[in-house]
Amino acid sequence: MANMIPLTIDGVKVEVPAGTTVLEAARIANVxxxxxxxxxxxxxxxxxxxxxxxxxxxxxxxxxxxPVTPNMVVKTNTPxxxxxxxxxxxxILSNHDKKCLSCSRSQNCELQKLCLxxxxxxxxxxxxxxxxxxxxxxxxxxxxxxxKCILCRRCVGxxxxxxxxxxxxxxxxxxxxxxxxxxxxxxxxxxxxxxxxCIAVCPVGALTEKTxxxxxxxAINDPTKHVVVQPAPxxxxxLGEEFGLPxxxxxxxxxxxxxxxxxxxxxFDTDFGxxxxxxxxxxxxxxxxxxxxxxxxxxxCSPGWIKFCEHYYPEFIQNLSSCKSPHEMAGAMIKxxxxxxxxxxxxxxxxxxxxxCTAKKFEAKRPELGHNGMADVDYVITTRELAKMIKxxxxxxxxxxxxxxxxxxxxxxxxxxxxxxxxxxxxxALRTAYExxxxxxxxxxxxHAVRGMEGIKEATVKVGDLDVNVAVCSSTGKAAELLDSxxxxxxxxxFIEVMGCPGGCVxxxxxxxxxxxxxxxxxxxAERAKALYSEDESKTxxxxxxxxxxxxxxxxxxxxxxxxxxxELLHTTYEQRDLYI
Numbered sequence: 001m002a003n004m005i006p007l008t009i010d011g012v013k014v015e016v017p018a019g020t021t022v023l024e025a026a027r028i029a030n031v032x033x034x035x036x037x038x039x040x041x042x043x044x045x046x047x048x049x050x051x052x053x054x055x056x057x058x059x060x061x062x063x064x065x066x067p068v069t070p071n072m073v074v075k076t077n078t079p080x081x082x083x084x085x086x087x088x089x090x091x092i093l094s095n096h097d098k099k100c101l102s103c104s105r106s107q108n109c110e111l112q113k114l115c116l117x118x119x120x121x122x123x124x125x126x127x128x129x130x131x132x133x134x135x136x137x138x139x140x141x142x143x144x145x146x147x148k149c150i151l152c153r154r155c156v157g158x159x160x161x162x163x164x165x166x167x168x169x170x171x172x173x174x175x176x177x178x179x180x181x182x183x184x185x186x187x188x189x190x191x192x193x194x195x196x197x198c199i200a201v202c203p204v205g206a207l208t209e210k211t212x213x214x215x216x217x218x219a220i221n222d223p224t225k226h227v228v229v230q231p232a233p234x235x236x237x238x239l240g241e242e243f244g245l246p247x248x249x250x251x252x253x254x255x256x257x258x259x260x261x262x263x264x265x266x267x268f269d270t271d272f273g274x275x276x277x278x279x280x281x282x283x284x285x286x287x288x289x290x291x292x293x294x295x296x297x298x299x300x301c302s303p304g305w306i307k308f309c310e311h312y313y314p315e316f317i318q319n320l321s322s323c324k325s326p327h328e329m330a331g332a333m334i335k336x337x338x339x340x341x342x343x344x345x346x347x348x349x350x351x352x353x354x355x356x357c358t359a360k361k362f363e364a365k366r367p368e369l370g371h372n373g374m375a376d377v378d379y380v381i382t383t384r385e386l387a388k389m390i391k392x393x394x395x396x397x398x399x400x401x402x403x404x405x406x407x408x409x410x411x412x413x414x415x416x417x418x419x420x421x422x423x424x425x426x427x428x429a430l431r432t433a434y435e436x437x438x439x440x441x442x443x444x445x446x447x448h449a450v451r452g453m454e455g456i457k458e459a460t461v462k463v464g465d466l467d468v469n470v471a472v473c474s475s476t477g478k479a480a481e482l483l484d485s486x487x488x489x490x491x492x493x494x495f496i497e498v499m500g501c502p503g504g505c506v507x508x509x510x511x512x513x514x515x516x517x518x519x520x521x522x523x524x525x526a527e528r529a530k531a532l533y534s535e536d537e538s539k540t541x542x543x544x545x546x547x548x549x550x551x552x553x554x555x556x557x558x559x560x561x562x563x564x565x566x567x568e569l570l571h572t573t574y575e576q577r578d579l580y581i
Contacts, residue, residue, distance in 0.1 A: 003017070003018040004018070005017070005020070005070055006070060006071060007025060007068050007069070007070070007072040007073070007074065008071075008072070008073045008074065009025060009026050009029045009031050009076065010029075010031050010074070010075060010077060012029040012030070012031060014028055014029040016028055018068075019067060020068050021044075021063065021064060021066055021067055021068070022055075022061075022063040022066045022067075022068055022072075022074055023035065023038065023051055023064045025074075026063065026074070031076055033051050033053065033063050033076050034050050034051060034085065034114055034117065034118070035048075035050055035051045035064060035516060035517070035520075036048040036050040036051075036092075036110060036114060036203060036516075037050075037152035037153060037154060038051060038064040038516065038520070039154045039157060039158075039201055039516050039519065040519070040520040042157040042161055042162060042201065043152070043153055043154045043156070043161075044064050044065055045065070045157075046062035046065040047151065047152060048092070048150070048152055049062055049085075049088045050088055050089070050114065051063040051064050052081060052084050052085065053074050053075065053076045053081060054074070054075040054076075054080060055072060055073065060084050085118055086119065089111075089114060089115055089118060089120045090122070090123070090125045090126055091126060092150050093111075093115070093120070093123040093124075093126075094124075094125075094126035094128065094130075095130050095175075096111070096123075096147075096148060096204075097147040098123055099148075100112060103148070103204075103205040104205055105204055105205035105208075105513070106205075108513055109203070109204050109205065110203035110204065110515055110516060111150060111203060111204050113515075129175070131146075131147075131178065133145070133146035133147050133178065135147070136186045137210070138187055138189070139187040139188050139192065139194060139210065139362075140188075140194065140210060140361050140365055141194035141196060141209060141210055141358040141359060141361040141509075142187055142192070142194060142196060142198065142199060142207060142209065142210065142358060143207070143208045143209070144187060144207055145205065145206055145207075146178050146179060146180070148204050148205045148206040149178070149204070149206040150203070150206070151170070151177060151178075151179065152203060153170065153179070154201040154202065154203065154516075155168060155179065155199075155201060155202055155206075155207055156169050156179065157201070158198050158200070158201045159197070161477070162197060162475055162477050162502060163193070163195060163197055163308075163475060163476045164477035165191065165192070165193060165312075167182075167187070167191060167192045168180065168181055168187075168190075168198065169181075179206075185581075188581070189580065189581040190580065191311040191312070191577070191578075191580070193304040193305075193307040193308045193311070193359060193476065193500065194303070194304060194307065194358055194359040194362040194509075195304035195357075195358065195359050195500050195501055195508075195509050196209060196358030196359065196508065196509015197501060197509050198509075199358065199509050199510075199513075200508075200511070200513065201516075201519075203516065209358045209361070209382050209384065209385065209509070210358075211381070211385055212361070212379045212380065212381055213381055213385050213388060213389055216352050216379050216381060216389070217389070219350040219352070219379070220262065220263040220264065221263070224348060225348060225350045226265050226266075226344050226348055226350070227263075227264050227266075227349075227350045227352060228264065228266040228267075228268060228334050228338070228349060228350070228351050229259050229262075229264040229268070229352045229353075229354060230267075230268045230269060230270045230272075230273070230331075230334075230352070230353055230354070231259070231353075231354040231386070232326070232327060232353070232354065232355045232356055232419075232420065232505060233270065233271055233416060233418070233419045233420035233424075233505065233532060234383075234419075234421070234504070234508060234511070234528070234532070235255065235354050235355070235383045235420075236250055236251055236252040236255050236417075236531070236535075237250060237420060237506055237528040237529070238356065238383055238506065238511045238512050238528050239251050239383055240397075241512040241514075242384070242390075242397075242512050243387070243390075243397040243398050244398070245398065247522070247524060247527045247528060248527040248528055248529075248530045250531040250532075250534060250535050252402075252535065253400075253402020254397060254398075254400040254402060256269075256402075257401060257402065257403040258386075258390050258395055258397055258400055259354075259386075260403060261393065261400075262389055262390065262393055264352070266338075267405055267406050268330065268334065268338075268405060268406055268409040268410050269409070269411075269412055270326050270327045270330055270353065270354075271412030271413075271419075272330060272409045272410060272411060272412050272416070272547070272549060272550070273326035273327055273328075273329045273330030273331075273333075273409075274326040274415070274417075274419040274428070274544075275412055275413055275415065275544035275547045275550050276326070276329050276333070276544075276550060276553070277323055277324075277325070277326045277419075278415060278425075278428045278429055278431075278544035278545075279544055279545060279550060279554075279561045280323045280329075280561055280562060280566060280570050280571070281299070281321050281429055282432040282433040282436060283436065283561035283562045284297065284321055284562060285297050285321075285429065285433055285494075285495055286433060286436060287562065289466070289468075289494060295319070295494055295495075296319055296471075296492075296494055297319060297494070297495050297496070298316065298319045298320050298321065298497075298498055299321055299498060300320050300322070300323055300324070300325065301323075301326060301419065301425055301499075302325075302359070302500040302501075302505075303325065303363035304357070304359035304476065304500025304509075305476060305498045305500040306320065306574060308476040308479065309479075309574070310575065310576055311578075311579055313480070313483050314576035314577075315487075316483060317574050317576065319496075320574055322567075322571040322572060323570065323571055323572075324369060324376070324570055324571065325363065326419065327353040327355065327360065327377060327380075328363065328364075328369050328376045328377060328572075329376075329569075329570050330351075330353075330409060331351045331353065331375075331376030331377040332376045332569045332570060333553065333557075333569070334349060334351050334409065335349055335351065335371065335374060335376065336371065336557075336569060337409075337556075337557045338408060340557075346372070347374065350378045351376065351378050352377075352378065352379045352380075353377050353379070353380045353381075354381055354383065354385075354386045355380050355381070355382060355383075355508070355510055356382065356420070356505045356506065356508035356510050356511045357382075357500075357501070357508040357509060357510050358382060358508070358509040358510045359509070360380045360510075363380075364376075364377040364378070364379070364380045366572075368574075369572060371568075371569060382509075383508075383510050383511050383512060384511070384513070385510075387512070408549065409549065410549075411547055411548060411549040411550075412539075412547060413539055413543060413546060413547050414445075414535065414536030414537070414539035414542035414543075415427070415431050415432070415445075415536070415543055415544045416428065416547075417532050417535045417536050417539070418532050418533065418536050419505070420504060420505040420506050420528075420529075421451075421504045421505070421528075421529040421532050421533070422452075422453065422472060422473075422474035422497075422499050422503050422504035422525075423450035423451050423452070423472045423497065424504065424532070425497045426447070426470055426472050426495070426497040427445075427446075427447045427450055427451070428544060429495070430447055430450075430461055430463070430468075431445050431447075431542065431543045431544070432543055432544050432545050433463060433468075434461075434463050434464075435543065436545070437464050440464075442543070445542050445543065447459070447461065451533075453474075453502075453503055453523060453525050453526055453529075455473060455474060455475060455478035455502070456471065456478050456482055457472040458470070458471050458472075458491075459471075468495060469492060469493045469494050469495075470493060470494065470497075471491070471493050471495075471496045471497070472497045473496070473497070473498055474498075474499040474500075474501065474502050474503055475500070475501065476500055478502075479498045479500075482498075502525065503524075503525025503526075503529070504525070504529075506528035506529050506532070507525045507528070511528075
């Protein structure tokens with residue numbers, strides 16, 4: 001048993017394991033200590049000094065980095081502590097643009113909330129010189145506005161410690177300190193993978209997605225355009241949070257209804273594209289295993305992971321599945337199969353994808369993802385952007401009656417919906433590959449060995465006479481760890497799933513922003529994943545090859561998985577990218 005340390009926090013006696021910080025001990029004692037820069041397992045640097053406490057030492061100390069000691073007496077609410085926290089907030093505000101009314105994070109800003117909670121009423125007490133920065137609009141996915149940055153370094157921690165990329169960091173010193181990229185390059189000139197994890201952890205509005213909602217509104221209101229929308233699996237697991245619903249609430253039916261009321265001409269489902277992806281990917285895997293193809297095959301659904309591979313591990317490009325991601329496959333089918341069925345000129349169709357991922361914005365602009373001079377997907381908006389459109393339209397989301405997706409490309413299976421969580425693509429592929437290889441029915445479709453929020457999961461799956469070695473990893477940091485073990489000859493696999501974000505798409509950079517006070521003590525990945533696994537369990541059909549609309553598209557249009565036509569429309573290639581531009 002761990003050595004237990006007794007201490008007292010605001011008169012509450014508590015025992016905690018040795019090595020516990022005062023901040024963590026306070027949580028155990030049900031004492032709230034405010035934080036701003038701290039982010040559990042990502043950033044513990046004591047920069048902001050908002051969490052200072054009185055331990056009887058000569059000076060107040062930052063609780064987030066202060067280990068407990070035996071019989072320590074901690075006071076978190078003395079006049080000196082409150083004054084110090086308030087002073088630190090006022091100093092932060094002195095170099096902040098304070099344009100709260102027009103900020104995308106207004107009412108969901110940790111700095112704003114702390115000022116209200118701690119009684120900071122005069123943001124100009126230390127008015128004086130302010131740093132002014134140009135807004136970096138170079139990236140197709142991320143907007144960086146250092147005029148709102150508070151130097152908490154949470155974005156730096158996410159980029160360097162979680163994703164293991166480190167394209168941003170603190171530059172200069174003293175009052176001129178700023179978060180930027182080496183040599184003053186903009187984000188588009190760096191090997192940024194557009195994952196948006198920096199946005200997800202930013203406490204203010206310094207990092208946001210590059211919005212395309214105005215373009216989507218213009219398309220909806222253009223009578224010459226036929227606008228089709230498709231939401232990703234993970235969107236339905238998080239969209240409800242934007243409207244006050246509990247985390248982990250599935251809002252599939254309300255989401256479909258809301259998108260129809262926004263004015264989209266057709267509401268299809270990226271889950272259909274996920275089922276289609278499994279058909280192509282499972283048969284590609286079978287072909288590689290049985291015909292001596294390049295192994296391990298690695299999934300290609302996550303655009304952040306794909307760009308990471310192109311920049312940092314180009315030797316594994318040949319291992320990538322050639323399959324496009326689900327929304328790109330769906331987009332290709334909308335502009336060919338659906339256009340043909342509906343008698344619409346593909347040039348008049350606008351495809352809008354609603355994604356939990358900011359990297360999808362970059363992906364949609366890849367020149368190799370299109371056909372006949374047209375992009376498969378025209379615009380990508382995030383879960384947050386969809387919520388803003390719903391609010392702007394005055395739709396009372398929570399009172400909407402559930403509606404279904406439109407037919408032809410709106411049907412899906414349970415295998416598709418779990419694409420939104422780490423391990424889901426692997427599990428869905430195994431459900432189809434098993435029956436394709438053995439010709440036998442898979443009785444238990446739940447592959448629990450690849451579920452869970454661990455960064456890397458491994459399993460050996462018995463498929464007929466084959467022992468298939470698989471691995472699942474989420475975050476590019478864990479992907480690097482796994483790929484290094486393969487390069488070193490320590491690991492051998494047949495099939496690997498990689499998701500660029502920790503926990504998969506449920507924790508994507510385009511999902512609703514969750515404050516550090518919630519993120520530090522709640523596994524938001526697991527909570528959102530519950531919605532997807534629950535929807536999978538409730539589905540009548542849980543294997544992609546059982547989807548009747550998938551069967552129809554092969555019978556009417558594609559022929560068979562991995563056919564010439566399927567490769568022409570649903571597969572692509574990737575290439576090595578430089579680390580700097």
